[in-house]
Amino acid sequence: MPVSASPALLEVSGVTVRFGGITALDGVSFAIAPGSIAGLIGPNGAGKTTLFNCLSRLYTFSEGSIHFEGQPLTAYAPHQIAALGIGRTFQNLALFRTMSVRDNVTIGGHCRSSSGFLANALRMPWVRREEAVLDQRAAGLITLLDLDSVAHRPVSDLPFGTQKRVELARALMSQPKLLLLDEPAAGLNHEEVDGLRLLLRRIQSELSLTILLVEHHMNLVMRVSDQVIALDFGRKIADGTPAEVQANPEVVRAYLGAAQ
Ligand SMILES: Nc1ncnc2c1ncn2[C@@H]1O[C@H](COP(=O)(O)OP(=O)(O)OP(=O)(O)O)[C@@H](O)[C@H]1O
Ligand SMILES: [Mg+2]
Numbered sequence: 001m002p003v004s005a006s007p008a009l010l011e012v013s014g015v016t017v018r019f020g021g022i023t024a025l026d027g028v029s030f031a032i033a034p035g036s037i038a039g040l041i042g043p044n045g046a047g048k049t050t051l052f053n054c055l056s057r058l059y060t061f062s063e064g065s066i067h068f069e070g071q072p073l074t075a076y077a078p079h080q081i082a083a084l085g086i087g088r089t090f091q092n093l094a095l096f097r098t099m100s101v102r103d104n105v106t107i108g109g110h111c112r113s114s115s116g117f118l119a120n121a122l123r124m125p126w127v128r129r130e131e132a133v134l135d136q137r138a139a140g141l142i143t144l145l146d147l148d149s150v151a152h153r154p155v156s157d158l159p160f161g162t163q164k165r166v167e168l169a170r171a172l173m174s175q176p177k178l179l180l181l182d183e184p185a186a187g188l189n190h191e192e193v194d195g196l197r198l199l200l201r202r203i204q205s206e207l208s209l210t211i212l213l214v215e216h217h218m219n220l221v222m223r224v225s226d227q228v229i230a231l232d233f234g235r236k237i238a239d240g241t242p243a244e245v246q247a248n249p250e251v252v253r254a255y256l257g258a259a260q
Contacts, residue, residue, distance in 0.1 A: 007070065009034040009210050010055075010178060014064035017050050017234075024050040026234040027064065032178075032227065037204055037211045039221035039242070042231035043254055048214040051231070052180050055212075056088055057081050068178065087176030089167045089184065097156040101147055101166050102138060104155055108173030109134040134173070141169040144203070161192045165199075172203065178210045179203075185217040193217060197224050222246060230254070 008031035017025040025047045032038045040048050053059040054066060057078040066073040068086060076084055087108075095104050142151050145165045155163055164184060171179060184200075185193045197220055204211055215221045221228060221242070228245040230238040238248040245251055 008032055008067075009069060010212070011067040012051070012064070013066070015051070015054060015061045015066060016063040017047070017054060017059055017061050023234050025054070025061070025231075028231065028234070028236050029064075030229050030236065030239050032210060032212060034177075034210050035204075035208065036226040037200065037213065037224055039225035039228040040212060040214045040231065041216070041218070041221055041228060041245075041251075042237075045233075046231040046254075047234040048231060049182055050234075052088060052182055052212075052214065055081075055086060055180060082174045082176070085175075085177035086180065087171040087174045087178070088180035088182070089164075089171050090182055095155045095163060095167055095170070098154055100152050100154055101158070102142065102151045104166050105141060105147075105169045105173055106134055106138045108170035109137060137173060137175075138169075141172050144206070145169045145199070160187050161189070164188070168199075168203075172207065175207075176209065178212065181211065181213045181215075183214055183216065185215055185220050193220055196220065200224050 010032040012031070013029050015025050015028045016023065028047070028051065040051065042048055050059060054061050055073070057073060057076065068084060071084075073081075096107070099107075142148055145168060147162070147165060147169060150158055150162060155166055158166070164187075168181070168184070171181075181200075185196055188196060200211060200213070201224065203209060213221065213225070223242075225242055228238070228240065228242050229236060230245055230248070230251045232250070232254040237250040237254060238245045240248075
């Protein structure tokens with residue numbers, strides 16, 4: 001554990017992931033303070049999504065450790081991660097396209113429901129109470145994310161930027177303490193990116209969340225983040241305030257190299 005006044009919500013320590021001959025993550029360590037927004041940047045193939053997949057327990061790391069609220073993540077199975085308090089969205093949208101916005105959002109709350117198959121089938125009173133709570137939470141998030149006017153529409157009818165807000169609402173349904181967003185600004189226009197920046201700040205403060213955000217949109221990352229972590233070829237090359245990371249020569253080199 002770090003020696004600091006406020007213990008980290010997330011502590012990644014020496015995490016290494018290999019795929020055959022490729023080292024996707026090479027001894028990556030960092031800590032994220034509760035209540036902050038952290039940006040994870042790096043050129044294509046740097047290992048950003050691989051790190052998210054380790055945090056969701058979809059990938060196993062060969063070395064290192066990850067602690068969430070002081071608990072080792074390896075003690076939990078992938079299906080327990082959402083209930084533990086880690087929610088995420090995916091780089092490629094993962095929505096039920098023919099289902100309505102409301103149903104897609106409501107489904108995100110089921111990791112926390114306690115009723116089993118039989119109780120559900122018999123429509124026991126506590127199942128109905130639980131459903132009412134989920135419906136209410138979904139309605140609140142639909143309003144927060146400005147989705148009321150499309151709540152009954154199938155997701156496939158909606159523009160990409162709106163679908164991304166549906167995915168965000170669904171991730172919030174599990175009431176995460178840590179929200180992982182993989183390229184939330186990808187495919188959004190200039191105005192939508194600005195809206196997203198304000199929205200992230202708003203949900204972070206209104207829902208007391210901590211956010212870790214993978215993003216190529218530098219303007220967004222640098223304006224919204226308290227802390228920025230940069231990866232290149234699986235290694236951490238910088239970690240600090242947005243201004244510190246932007247001025248870091250290794251970061252500048254990594255991006256100039258990627259642009260050539
Ligand atoms: N399941 C996998 N099997 C084999 N190699 C993988 C797998 N997942 C990732 N990799 C490799 O690991 C490296 C890091 O990939 P990753 O998807 O984490 O990068 P990224 O930083 O998210 O990139 P991008 O910005 O393009 O999304 C790449 O070389 C990639 O090809
Ligand atoms: Mg990625």
